[in-house]
Amino acid sequence: xxxxxxxxxxxxxxxxxxxxxxxxxxxxxxxxxxxxxxxxxxxxxxxxxxxxxxxxxxxxxxxxxxxxxxxxxxxxxxxxxxxxxxxxxxxxxxxxxxxxxxxxxxxxxxxxxxxxxxxxxxxxxxxxxxxxxxxxxxxxxxxxxxxxxxxxxxxxxxxxxxxxxxxxxxxxxxxxxxxxxxxxxxxxxxxxxxxxxxxxxxxxxxxxxxxxxxxxxxxxxxxxxxxxxxxxxxxxxxxxxxxxxxxxxxxxxxxxxxxxxxxxxxxxxxxxxxxxxxxxxxxxxxxxxxxxxxxxxxxxxxxxxxxxxxxxxxxxxxxxxxxxxxxxxxxxxxxxxxxxxxxxxxxxxxxxxxxxxxxxxxxxxxxxxxxxxx
Ligand code: SF4
Numbered sequence: 001x002x003x004x005x006x007x008x009x010x011x012x013x014x015x016x017x018x019x020x021x022x023x024x025x026x027x028x029x030x031x032x033x034x035x036x037x038x039x040x041x042x043x044x045x046x047x048x049x050x051x052x053x054x055x056x057x058x059x060x061x062x063x064x065x066x067x068x069x070x071x072x073x074x075x076x077x078x079x080x081x082x083x084x085x086x087x088x089x090x091x092x093x094x095x096x097x098x099x100x101x102x103x104x105x106x107x108x109x110x111x112x113x114x115x116x117x118x119x120x121x122x123x124x125x126x127x128x129x130x131x132x133x134x135x136x137x138x139x140x141x142x143x144x145x146x147x148x149x150x151x152x153x154x155x156x157x158x159x160x161x162x163x164x165x166x167x168x169x170x171x172x173x174x175x176x177x178x179x180x181x182x183x184x185x186x187x188x189x190x191x192x193x194x195x196x197x198x199x200x201x202x203x204x205x206x207x208x209x210x211x212x213x214x215x216x217x218x219x220x221x222x223x224x225x226x227x228x229x230x231x232x233x234x235x236x237x238x239x240x241x242x243x244x245x246x247x248x249x250x251x252x253x254x255x256x257x258x259x260x261x262x263x264x265x266x267x268x269x270x271x272x273x274x275x276x277x278x279x280x281x282x283x284x285x286x287x288x289x290x291x292x293x294x295x296x297x298x299x300x301x302x303x304x305x306x307x308x309x310x311x312x313x314x315x316x317x318x319x320x321x322x323x324x325x326x327x328x329x330x331x332x333x334x335x336x337x338x339x340x341x342x343x344x345x346x347x348x349x350x351x352x353x354x355x356x357x358x359x360x361x362x363x364x365x366x367x368x369x370x371x372x373x374x
Pocket of ligand 1: 042
C-alpha cells in the first residue's frame, strides 16, 4: 500500500516512523565510531569514525551537558528521538544517559528508538538500554555474513518494539529474503530504505565501481533499489512480517521539510522572510575575512571567535540606527531584515563589510542555499 508520505508499507508504520514522517523525531547522532564497515555506509566524512555528537544538524560541543540537546528538541518541537551513529553501542553509557535525560525532561511518552549493527549486541548492553527506557530497537544486520544474526534473538526478552533496518540493494534479493525468513516470528517489523548515492559513498566505498547509478539526475536514489524494495515488501508480507519501504523522497520532501518548517517558526528571527519550504530569507553583513567562499566552514571553525565578535559589535554600532541588527554568534556575522540591507548596502560596504541577501535552512548550521552579494 502506498502511503501519503512517498513510501510503501504493509501493516502499520512503527511508532518511531509515525513520528519521523511528521518531522517530530530528533535525530540524535551519538558517535561516528563503528566497527562494521558496510560498503554502502552513508555517514559523511565529518562524522565517520569520529566520536562526535549531533542533535539534528547541531554539533554538540559538550556531550556531558544536555542543554544544547534540549534546546534543539524544543526548537523542533520533538516528540521523540532516533538514536543513530556509527554504532551507538560503542558509546552505550552516553546512549543510556541521553535516554534517561530526555525521558526525565519530556516524560515517558517521549518515544525513543535506536539503530544498531549486531557487532556489539549483548544481553548486558540490551539490558542497560531497556533499563534506561528505550522504546524501540532497530537492528542493522550484515547481509553478506549471517554469523551474528542470532544476536537479534536476545532482544526478544524485553517489552519493546524490535525491528530490522537495512537498505534495499539491487542484486541482494536472495540475501534479503534469507534475512526475512530468519526474522519471521522474532521481530516486529522490517524497514527497507532506498539505497542512496552520496559523495561520501563515491569516495569511501565506490558505489560507482559496483555499477550502481542514480535513477535520474535529480535524485540520490539508486536505480533498481525501489523495485527490489517493493519486491521484498511483498515477500515479507507472505512471511507475516510488517514491512515499510522508505524512499529518499520521504526523507527529503516529507521528514526533513516538516522538521525545518517547525524550526523556521521557532528559530527564525521576527523579521526573517519564511518561504513555503521553511527556508529563511534575510540580510547578512559578512566580515571580509569570513566571506562565504571556498573553505568557508573551515574558516569559521578556525576563526578567533572573541576577536570576530569584537569586530561585529563595532560594526553593529556603526550601522545603527537599524535597530534590527542581530549578531550571529554561531556563524560570526550580522543579520538584518532583507529590505534594510538592500537600502543600506552602500553604507555597509563603506564600513568594510560585505552585504548580501541569503536564503538558508533554519537549522543550527544555517546552510545557505542561495547567496546574492549586493
Ligand atoms: S553499521 Fe551503519 S554506521 Fe556502521 S558502517 Fe554500517 S552503515 Fe555505517
